Amino acid sequence: MPLIETEMTMKARVHVMLKDRVLDPQGEAVRHALGGLGFGGVEKVRQGKVIELDLADGTSEDTVRDMCEKLLANTVIESYQIELV
Amino acid sequence: MRAAVVVFPGSNCDRDLAVAFRDAGFAVEMVWHKDTTLPKGVDIIGIPGGFSFGDYLRCGAIAANSPICSEVKAHAGRGGFVLGICNGFQVLTETGLLPGALLRNAGLKYICRTVPLIAGTTDSVYTNGYSLGQEIGIPIAHHDGNYTASEDVLAQLNAEDRIAFRYGNNPNGSTGDIAGILSGNRRVLGMMPHPERAADEGHGGTDGKALFASLTSAFAAA
Numbered sequence: 001m002p003l004i005e006t007e008m009t010m011k012a013r014v015h016v017m018l019k020d021r022v023l024d025p026q027g028e029a030v031r032h033a034l035g036g037l038g039f040g041g042v043e044k045v046r047q048g049k050v051i052e053l054d055l056a057d058g059t060s061e062d063t064v065r066d067m068c069e070k071l072l073a074n075t076v077i078e079s080y081q082i083e084l085v
Numbered sequence: 086m087r088a089a090v091v092v093f094p095g096s097n098c099d100r101d102l103a104v105a106f107r108d109a110g111f112a113v114e115m116v117w118h119k120d121t122t123l124p125k126g127v128d129i130i131g132i133p134g135g136f137s138f139g140d141y142l143r144c145g146a147i148a149a150n151s152p153i154c155s156e157v158k159a160h161a162g163r164g165g166f167v168l169g170i171c172n173g174f175q176v177l178t179e180t181g182l183l184p185g186a187l188l189r190n191a192g193l194k195y196i197c198r199t200v201p202l203i204a205g206t207t208d209s210v211y212t213n214g215y216s217l218g219q220e221i222g223i224p225i226a227h228h229d230g231n232y233t234a235s236e237d238v239l240a241q242l243n244a245e246d247r248i249a250f251r252y253g254n255n256p257n258g259s260t261g262d263i264a265g266i267l268s269g270n271r272r273v274l275g276m277m278p279h280p281e282r283a284a285d286e287g288h289g290g291t292d293g294k295a296l297f298a299s300l301t302s303a304f305a306a307a
Contacts, residue, residue, distance in 0.1 A: 018188075023257070026095065035259060052267050071150060074143055076186045077233060 010055035012064045013083040016073045017048035086111045086304040090131040091157065093118045093148045098134035098170065098281060103136045105281035107129060109297035110305070117149040123222075126130065128304050129166040130157055134226070134279060144229045145175030154180055168211065171227055174265070174275035183266055183275045184242070185234030191258025195228040199290060201253030202264055202278055202306030206246045209267050211274045211302035214295030220253055221222040221292035225264075230277040232259040232266075242266055249274055 016026045024046050031045040051072055053064070064082050073080040088111040092099045103113045104131075114124045123130070128257045130289060137148035143270045148154065154176070160190075161167050161182050169177040204215035215221065234242070239261060242248055250265035257277075265276025280293025 022188065023194050023258070024190070025189055025231075029193055063158070071146065074138065074146065074186055076178070076184075076235075 005061065009049070009054050010057050011085045012053045012055055012059070012061075013050060013085055014051040014064065014068060014072055015048060015081045016051065016068075016078050017046060017079055017080075019079050022077050087124065087127050088131060089116045089127045089154055090112045090114075090127050090133055091116050091118065092133070093135070093137035093151065093228065094252050095137045096133050096135035096172070096235055096278065097178055098172075101230075101279075102131045102133045102170065102281045105284045105293070105297050108134065109301045111301070112260070116153055118148065118153050121152050121156065123153075123156050123160060124149065127160070127165070129168060129300065130160055130167035132157070132167065132176050134171030134173060137172055137176065139207065139267055140229075143175075143179070145172060145177075145179040148172075148176045149179035158182060161268070161273055164256050164270060166271060168300075169273070169275040170279055170281065171225075171230075171277055174277055175229065177275040178213065183239045183268060185232055185266070186279070187229050188231040188233050188258075190227070190231050190256075194228075196256050197224070197226040197228075198256075199224045199283070200256055200278065203251045203253050203262075204305055205248035205251050205265075206267070208246055209249060209271045209274065211267075211296050212299070214251050214299035214302075221295075222278055222283065222290050223250075224282045224290075225256060225278045226282075227257070230257045230259065232261075232263040232277075245269065250276055250278065261283055 027045040036041045068080045072076040086104040090103045106113045175187050204219045208214050247267040251262040252264050255262045280296045281291040285291035
């Protein structure tokens with residue numbers, strides 16, 4: 001019996017964070033709330049986002065980088081890291 | 086005199102902006118985000134406030150990559166005039182037509198109230214109806230109006246007299262109290278406050294009217 005060929009896919013995970021020089025008032029609010037819950041010693045909180053992409057197998061990291069530059073991150077205020085998984 | 090107002094899914098100030106243009110004497114056409122051409126002979130494009138594409142990803146990011154925005158960029162590239170208000174300002178920064186970006190308000194709250202604005206320059210078709218340093222009251226209604234830009238960009242905006250409006254009492258943490266900025270050729274204005282919501286007696290304030298009236302003078306004379 002012929003095997004049914006499933007389309008191969010790969011996954012990329014893009015981490016987007018505000019750049020260090022950019023104030024993150026949401027992260028600061030989270031830090032404050034953690035303090036309110038009694039968690040001491042939280043010096044700093046930065047909040048970002050994770051974007052998962054299911055991609056056709058063989059999609060290059062350069063293509064994902066292009067996606068980041070054009071849409072997924074605003075490089076005026078955000079930096080990004082690409083993880084191919 | 087012809088104006089086009091771009092409509093995205095989630096725009097909610099598009100009709101208010103059209104009314105303000107119309108009251109100022111413009112013929113107005115609404116343009117859908119999927120359109121790939123602008124009406125012929127358009128003098129100015131308005132990018133309205135609202136929550137285009139639900140503010141998904143980042144405010145204005147998806148709108149900035151919609152088909153009509155290629156035309157908006159081409160229009161600006163030809164020296165055309167573009168007025169972006171609130172979400173429209175966010176769209177203009179995302180397209181790169183204006184520098185910098187708009188972050189979450191420093192106090193994390195959505196703010197909806199009339200605030201004092203100071204006219205930062207009179208050297209533009211948008212602001213020459215005000216006097217330098219004049220204080221006006223214009224409503225703001227935003228969650229992400231906290232303007233930021235690199236030191237170099239801020240120095241350039243100041244040196245080139247491109248800060249159209251500053252907040253009299255900074256409500257959102259904006260760097261340099263910046264509420265609105267002009268492009269290098271002074272023909273693209275992005276501002277978070279809503280002049281179209283202060284352009285009729287029924288609005289409870291008419292301080293925004295001079296902005297549209299000065300556009301009328303500029304284009305009627307042209």
